[in-house]
Amino acid sequence: MLIPLPKTPLPSPDAITRALLDLGRTLGDSKVLTGDACATYARDESEATGRVPAAVVLASNAEDIRRTLTIAESTGVPVTPRAGGTGRTGGAVPVAGGIVLATDAMKQVKEINAKDLLAVVEPGIVTGDLHALVEREGFFYPPDPNSLGSCCIGGNVAENAGGPRAFKYGVTREYVLGLEACLMGGRVLRTGKRTVKGVTGYDVTSLLVGSEGTLGVFTEITLRLVPKPPEVATVLALFEDVRHAGAAVSRMIARGLVPRCLEMLDAATLDAVRAQKVAIDPRARGMLLIEVDGEAATTQALLEQIAEVLSGGPGLIDLLAAQDPAQRARLWEARRALSPATRKLAKYKLSEDIVVPRSRIAELLEGVDVIGADTEVRHLTYGHAGDGNFHVNFLWNDDGERPAVDRAIEALMRLTISLGGTLTGEHGIGLSKAEYLPLEQSEELIELQRDIKRLFDPKELLNPGKIFPVRPGHGGC
Amino acid sequence: MLIPLPKTPLPSPDAITRALLDLGRTLGDSKVLTGDACATYARDESEATGRVPAAVVLASNAEDIRRTLTIAESTGVPVTPRAGGTGRTGGAVPVAGGIVLATDAMKQVKEINAKDLLAVVEPGIVTGDLHALVEREGFFYPPDPNSLGSCCIGGNVAENAGGPRAFKYGVTREYVLGLEACLMGGRVLRTGKRTVKGVTGYDVTSLLVGSEGTLGVFTEITLRLVPKPPEVATVLALFEDVRHAGAAVSRMIARGLVPRCLEMLDAATLDAVRAQKVAIDPRARGMLLIEVDGEAATTQALLEQIAEVLSGGPGLIDLLAAQDPAQRARLWEARRALSPATRKLAKYKLSEDIVVPRSRIAELLEGVDVIGADTEVRHLTYGHAGDGNFHVNFLWNDDGERPAVDRAIEALMRLTISLGGTLTGEHGIGLSKAEYLPLEQSEELIELQRDIKRLFDPKELLNPGKIFPVRPGHGGC
Structure with missing residues (x-):
């Protein structure tokens, strides 16, 4: 523990x-x-x-x-x-x-409506299964958390899950049209709509999405779908240094280029990938994994613009396009295996999930190195660079190192906030980050949220101990 | 009154x-x-x-x-x-x-951040002025309510305003990253973030957006910007009947084509436009106003696909492309002038703002004609067909007709709900629709929202009488 x-x-x-x-x-x-x-x-x-x-x-x-x-x-x-x-x-x-x-x-798919581009599902369907199901009918459900092979839509909605494709398509909240939720005590609430637009009353649906299981339990979820993009292409850019990769991300964003994914891996992460016997140029100390989608003509045009922007800056070692679905799958396999692969590097691993404004990525990466040096905690960083959302991983083997890890985590949280960032991009606050919540949010805002929690669950019995820091003598809310 | x-x-x-x-x-x-x-x-x-x-x-x-x-x-x-x-x-x-x-x-623009694509503004800046300001620097703020020449961002956020461009770009909520709001009693709340992603705590920002001035007064608004699309093109499609226009919309959506605007005008609306001396083929009894944007190559490809889909169905009379910005401006002038133009048609006008799933557009249009015939109330319909969001206008001259108009409005609300729709797409519930709220939302959901209202404003002094139906012996909340 x-x-x-x-x-x-x-x-x-x-x-x-x-x-x-x-x-x-x-x-x-x-x-x-x-x-x-x-x-x-x-x-x-x-x-x-x-x-x-x-x-x-x-x-x-x-x-x-x-x-x-x-x-x-x-x-x-x-x-x-x-x-x-x-x-x-x-x-x-x-x-x-x-x-x-x-x-x-509860894995039932109650409806896939081809005309209105929506699906009505129960909370237990596995995200990857939903992807496969709707894609067979020509549709697309964009959110793709790393655990899509085993996570469920109910949890995705509770945590407002993201994933690599969030850069172009946004996170889970942008796909939840309506919810049926059961509140503590058995009250049933139906919120939202089946239309893409609608402003009737307060946005209770958005309040429930990302509430981390503390306000209600979802019994039915109405999801917006989009047409399946006909073409997908993947490009790998290798850099001499991760900072050059970060600069390339900034150039792409300034140019208004929107690939669907824009993932970054630092040198230590690349070493972990290499340890899995994925061949990567040994000179590479930073990598971008870029994926574009859309109509064939659009996709090709976007790929060319991206290549132009990447080549126009310093530090690029190589630019590799996946030539076919098998190559694409291999590139993504390495990316998706990162979480288990890095877990093998040490006895203990903590993966943080902070977000910084995209102009501050370089400062974040430098700051993480300073924190690593100060605390002597081994670390590696990868993540959704397009969104400024990074998984900073701390690794250690000896229980005695734990106090240093705690110092590193707190320093990372403080650094993130000082850069204008936020504590979590897609994992939620949960238990792990509750104590840091006051770094980001004022006492007034936290108190208001505790009050909202008590409206839904007056006895504070639903998922206690989550999100809010525990006050001495009080419960979890 | x-x-x-x-x-x-x-x-x-x-x-x-x-x-x-x-x-x-x-x-x-x-x-x-x-x-x-x-x-x-x-x-x-x-x-x-x-x-x-x-x-x-x-x-x-x-x-x-x-x-x-x-x-x-x-x-x-x-x-x-x-x-x-x-x-x-x-x-x-x-x-x-x-x-x-x-x-x-309060019109101050506190920050336009080119690197992080965001603007921090006070609530009083006119939406159209913000458009001009950010577009001069190469950015784009998509929400474009019809009143953009005089409405203010603070009101747009309070009502979660939309506009024609919402079809591609979404409504105001999707552009509000963070808020500073003052609550009744003087408490100041800062919510949200400066990053594109972030799931810290409950989504209080989304709760405040669209709360129609009943929860707090915005003092500062942090808005997400996007890069200004380099090319824009406008196409006008004229049909023998508005139902053919509706069918064309369905075909475009099924094909996954996303113009930025997809506006529809029915026969009565076209007559109102003609009365303003805008020349429109007299055979046309339905019209689509379509606008695409993006990189030049993408825009051209999309235009060609749209033309193909429009020509592939029945009832098309003519397809006109705006050749230059002056032509585009003229087409939009007619669209934007609709609200004042239709006001001139009768002494009184009420413009509804309902939304139906996009597969039910034909049923809505037929149902509106039936309601008009039953109640003998003059009506016309136009709106954001791509979103299923229609402005059904009822027109009358004699005070004695008011009971019939009330019957027509209630019938429209009931029709909308029976088609799986929602009472309001962008105007809000306000005073006008409060009595119809129970048609769409359950007593449980309305009670929960009243409770949320009281958390923010225990004495129910902020914008009383809005959103919620007034109960005998109670105040507005």
């Missing part, structure tokens, strides 16, 4: 007993795991380990969710919603035990 | 006296209008006339706003914020008198 759990109130043994009894009676025992079977639900893909839940509800429909949240509120037992369990900041980690509400069995 | 005012609580004469005294003492008499000078502030561009306010504060900076909202809450006097006063649903109409807080003198 690398992240200390916040001191949120724990449910009483009596409350647990009553909740288990009610759950079994209402849902049937086959949908309620207890005992040893619950152990794996204490964790997600973050470094945090929660308290093993007393029960895991395997919801198979909206009514299971409604009943669970009704029982939880009436018995006073906290609930941690979970979809794919692939989050990186502990969003699905049950910090107070209680009930984990698993929605990953 | 065509729209009855909701029965919101009125401030006591004592409260007004104390507020006036405090305002004069704190802001200086030059910033506080009273008496006859306040009369014009009882109205905006909607058909509603409010109660003449006791005072109008001409704010020249954020501190004026903070002081006004502090005094208003302590004395219990309602405040109606106002920017350009061009709203169509009564958002700036003071239903309870009190104070109008005018922000249109």
Whole structure:
């Protein structure tokens, strides 16, 4: 356990007993795991380990969710919603035990509407499966978090997930037209619309997207689709130094060029890729992975402009175009394997997810090197350069190094804020970054959000301990 | 006064006296209008006339706003914020008198950041002036409400304004990165970010955008800019019938073609344009005004694809390309003049702003004709066909016709909802549509929004009577 759990109130043994009894009676025992079977639900893909839940509800429909949240509120037992369990900041980690509400069995695609370009889905469908499904019918769902092979749409909406294609297409919020959500206590809320435009009332849909499972549990999601771009092309640019890569990104943005992805890898990351036996020119100490899409003519024109901009600056070693889908797949395999590959480099790894204004990328990269040197913590950086969103990874082997890592993380957060940036671009605040929230947001803004949280969940039982720093003597909210 | 005012609580004469005294003492008499000078502030561009306010504060900076909202809450006097006063649903109409807080003198552009593609502005800058300013530097701010020559950014953000270019570029919300807002009582909130990506905490920025002046008054707005598209081309397609125009829109969307504007005018609207001495082929009973932008090569390719799709269906009479900026300007002049032109057709006009899924456009147009025939109310329809967002206008001359008009409006709202649509695409709910809100949203969702409103403004003094239907014995919220 690398992240200390916040001191949120724990449910009483009596409350647990009553909740288990009610759950079994209402849902049937086959949908309620207890005992040893619950152990794996204490964790997600973050470094945090929660308290093993007393029960895991395997919801198979909206009514299971409604009943669970009704029982939880009436018995006073906290609930941690979970979809794919692939989050990186502990969003699905049950910090107070209680009930984990698993929605990953709810995989129904209720509608794919070809005329209105929308899909209505349950929260448990795997993002990559949705991609495949809609692409077969000529449509495209752009958000592509790295974990798309195992993460679920419900979690993507809860965390407002991004991914490489966010540079051109935006993040999950821009594709959520409407939601059905169940609130703690069992109230059901339908928000949003089936039209691309609409300003009726407050934007409660956007409030729910990215709320990290603290406001409600999604039972149905209406997603906007776009037509599938007919052509895709990938280009790899190798640089003598990552700063030259950063300068090339700035030139592309200033020129108004919008590839769908604009990924950057630094020297240490390239070494990790090489260790996976991917052949990369040994002189390269910085790389851009660029992907364009659209109609054939547009794509070709954009590729030529990008090549011109890349060649027009210093430090370019080589420019390689993927000639076919197999080559494209190989390039992306290396990129997608980065997270597991870097995990192998050391016993422990923490991947941060900060964003800086795109004009400050060079300062960020220099600052990260200074932090690494000061704290003597090994680090590597890659990420969505087009958005200024970087995954700074800290690596270490010895438990004794942890205080230095904590200093490095705090220094990175402070650096990010000083550059006009934000703590998280796509992973959320969760458990991992709650203590840093006051670096970015004022006490007034945090208090207002705590008030909003209590409107939805007065007893603070839904995903406690997330987003907001825990105050002494208070719960997680 | 065509729209009855909701029965919101009125401030006591004592409260007004104390507020006036405090305002004069704190802001200086030059910033506080009273008496006859306040009369014009009882109205905006909607058909509603409010109660003449006791005072109008001409704010020249954020501190004026903070002081006004502090005094208003302590004395219990309602405040109606106002920017350009061009709203169509009564958002700036003071239903309870009190104070109008005018922000249109706050026109400062604090920053245009060329590297990070953003602008930081005060709420009073006229949208068209902002367009000109950023375009001179090579940037582009897409939202273009019809009133862009006189509406202000502050009002655009409050209403989440759209415009023709929303089809490609999206509405105001997609360009608001961050806000500084002052809440009733004087609390100042800074929300959002300066980066394109960021998921820290709840999306309070999106909650404030489109909140129609009921949650806070914007004192500073951080806007995302995009590079100015180098080429723009405009095409006019004339059809034998508006339904053929609708079918052509569906074909373009299915093909994935994204012009920046895709406007539709029906036969009655074309007659109104002809009455302005704009020459249009007399056979045309439906028209599409299509505009594309981008790099030269892309623009040309897109134009050719659009021409192919338009020619491939029935009912096309003619296809005219604007050959130069003067021709483009003339085409748009006719479109922009529609609102004043149609106003001249009758003594009274109400312009609705509904949205339907794009597959239901034909049903909407047929349904509107049925409503017109049933109620015998004259009507015409034009709007942003690409988004399914139509301005259905009802016209009448005799006060005695008003009950029939009310029946027509209600029938239109019910038709819209039955087609899976939404009550408003860009004008907001305001006063005009508050009574129809329960047609679209559940009691639970409306109650939750009332609760959110009270978090921001516990005494319900900020822009009372807007969005939510007034309950007997209650105020506007």
